Amino acid sequence: MNWFSFLAAGVLVYIAVAVFLFGTGYRVFQWFRVPRSGIRLGIFPQPRNKGARVLWMARDSFFFPQVLDVDRWMWLFVILLHLGGIAAFVGHLRIIQEFTPLVNALGDEGMAQFALWSGGTIGIILLVTVLYLLFRRFKSPYKDLSTPEDYFLLVLILVIILLGNHLRFFGDIHVADYREYLQSLLAFRPAFPEAIAESGTRWVLASHVLTANILLIYFPFSKLVHFIGAFAGNLLRSEKQ
Amino acid sequence: MNETREKTLVDILDKKMNRQLLYYLDICTRCSICKDACHQYVSTRDVLYLPAYRAELIRRVYKKYFTGMGQFIPALGEAREIDDKLLDELYQTTYACTGCRRCMFYCPFSIDTTWILSVAKAMLIAAGRGSQILAELSGASISKGENIDLFKDIIIDTLKSTEKELQEKVGDAKANIPIGKEGADTLYVALAGTHTILPAAIIFHQARVNWTLSLFEASNYGYFLGNVPQAKTIAQRIVDEARRLKVKEVVITECGHAYRVMSHFYETWAGEKHLFKVRSILEVIAEYIREGKIKLARGHVSKPLTYHEPCQVGRNAGFYEEPRYIVRQVASDFRELTPNRERNWCCGGGGGLVAEFEFDDLRIKTGERKVQQIRETGAEIVVSPCENCRLQLDTLNEKYNMEIEIISMMDLVVDAMVIDKAAN
Structure with missing residues (x-):
């Protein structure tokens, strides 16, 4: 590992994960530290009981059906972006633990093909949806409402996706090598295995990890906390009067 | 700064x-x-x-x-x-x-x-x-509360002619509008002026309710102004009166925000629970019709009629069914606005805007959705249970040449009421 990789894809990974976890915890703590107003803000109609309330909250948080009324394209792209994000996260889990049942079913070659196609599709979907959200902000009224944070986050995520796609489509690093790299991180001795160190795409990998680290560090202090706050907001929506 | x-x-x-x-x-x-x-x-x-x-x-x-x-x-x-x-x-x-x-x-x-x-x-x-205008209106309400003894006689005097109208309408020379009646079951809170007092008096008389009229108006400009201490003081006048008279329920006239102030906000502002029930006149009327306490002539209104859903009545207070139930009793050609219920458009006059002339141009311009919605139904009558909405609809009617009639829910009900004068 050269010094850049050691910092970006080594040391910084620990810092990023720690900041993300503690930062998120701190933000949640901040919310709970402030007393609630006794005024109930629910709008109508309201769910019949507590169980229904939780179901409505989940429906509103995961599918936000009312958005379909006003902007179908936005709804579609936002759903795809979030599903793509979750799918990409799940795909990366293969680096921690091989999806053995899938390998047994498809065979080694089949699994490689499947990973290429599914990972590739998700990468393209993410790319298109982020570009849509980014270009949307270039025109009024979105432009007038947007702050630099909005562009920064979208560009950062775009770079992560582009680098990830590069590794997927043009890289020559295999999952076993990534796994070895991850093991080195878990052992607190970050190092690229030989296959990565000699690969022409090692810079891309280091940059991919670096930008992902920046995102993780910034995450808890940005509007991305909506990934937790959305549930709270949508629960307040049906607060009983 | x-x-x-x-x-x-x-x-x-x-x-x-x-x-x-x-x-x-x-x-x-x-x-x-x-x-x-x-x-x-x-x-x-x-x-x-x-x-x-x-x-x-x-x-x-x-x-x-x-x-x-x-x-x-x-x-x-x-x-x-x-x-x-x-x-x-x-x-x-x-x-x-x-x-x-x-x-x-x-x-x-x-x-x-x-x-x-x-x-x-x-x-x-x-x-x-x-907002200076809202502050003045809010201040006027508070000052009325502080000097109620000065106002009381004027109010009682004004109501004498209203009482006569009531007696004629129901054919009962003893029918009256009780004020400050201790032990009444219901304290009715009207708006300023008598236009929400007479129809309510007729309805309560026919339903044989032991009621009394509040000395105070329901509307709360302190709430629109965003001055919580003032909004609380204004609402407190009514709460104190309800306690003094030991009523079982406070019925708020058809008004968007007044019901919410009393039912959704006041208890938190004051840090105490209501000792009485708070109900909207809309649910009360619907209940009287259901229980046969008042009788309406079905299909009394045959002209096409639509219902404008005030945001504070629908989306923010949940009275979706009651107004429709009442309207369907009376109108034979009821047409819904599209969209409606929780998706209904604001008329453009809420939040105290109808009182703030500096926003006149804005509220007329931004009422165009409502105008379009009403036109699409082809309705000739628009009924709406909120004074702000009605004032805004009046303005839109004039500015957009809509040629519609705008009425309150209580007026719709009273016009269609079957009153057996001999029984009174």
Whole structure:
């Protein structure tokens, strides 16, 4: 590992994960530290009981059906972006633990093909949806409402996706090598295995990890906390009067 | 802006901070879905009226003074200091808002913009920049409460002719409008003027209700102004009266915000539970019809009629079925507006806007959705149980040459009531 990789894809990974976890915890703590107003803000109609309330909250948080009324394209792209994000996260889990049942079913070659196609599709979907959200902000009224944070986050995520796609489509690093790299991180001795160190795409990998680290560090202090706050907001929506 | 004033305003944001507000300030992604929810933005295409932008002004102040990010890299979130320019913008965005909360319905995170704007109003008031007209109206209500003995005789005097009308209508020379009657079951809170007193008196008389009229009007300009202590004082006049008279329930006339103030806000403001039930006249009338306490001539109105759903009655208080039940008893050609219920458009006059002439042009312009909605139904009569909505609809009727008749729910009911004068 050269010094850049050691910092970006080594040391910084620990810092990023720690900041993300503690930062998120701190933000949640901040919310709970402030007393609630006794005024109930629910709008109508309201769910019949507590169980229904939780179901409505989940429906509103995961599918936000009312958005379909006003902007179908936005709804579609936002759903795809979030599903793509979750799918990409799940795909990366293969680096921690091989999806053995899938390998047994498809065979080694089949699994490689499947990973290429599914990972590739998700990468393209993410790319298109982020570009849509980014270009949307270039025109009024979105432009007038947007702050630099909005562009920064979208560009950062775009770079992560582009680098990830590069590794997927043009890289020559295999999952076993990534796994070895991850093991080195878990052992607190970050190092690229030989296959990565000699690969022409090692810079891309280091940059991919670096930008992902920046995102993780910034995450808890940005509007991305909506990934937790959305549930709270949508629960307040049906607060009983 | 001098430093003490700036500090005062920041302190207000600090004192007003609560968990709900903090969620709303932290999670907005500025996705702008709310732009198509707001009748003011849709009609003007001016970013000032985009709900998320209205909230963003306060959010930027919050970032500046309350977040590390706003301290270290203010440019990233456009964190901004409180200055005169900000207060000017805040005034325009905040007092123009009708408080319909349609944006909250469409927001994927259900952010209540009015909750954020309530802080903006508190800051504007502290800066001496609250709405002057609303402040005067609010002050007048409070002064009436403090000097009620002076007003009492005038009120009783005014009601004498109303009482005569009541007696003629129901054919009962003993029919009266009781004021300050101890031991009454129901305390009815009307609006200023007699137009919401007479129809209610007829309904209560026919339903044989042991009722009494409140000396105070239901409307609460302190609430529109955003001055919580004043809003509380205004509502407290009624609460004290209800306690003194030991009534079982307080019935609020057909009015959007007054019911919400009494039923959703007052207990938290005052830190005490109501000792009586709070009901809207809409549910009371629906109950009387269902129980046969009053009789309506079915199909009394044959002209096409539509129902304009006040935001404070529908989306914000949940009375969706009662008004429709009443209307269907009376009208043979009832036509729904599209969209309706929780998706219904604001008339454009809520939030005290009909009282603030500085927003006249805006509310006429932004009423165009409502005009279009009503025209699409072909209705000749529009019934709506909110005084603000009716005043706005009157203006729209005139400005857009709509040639419609606008009536209140109680007038609709009383006109269709079958009154057996011999039985009275």
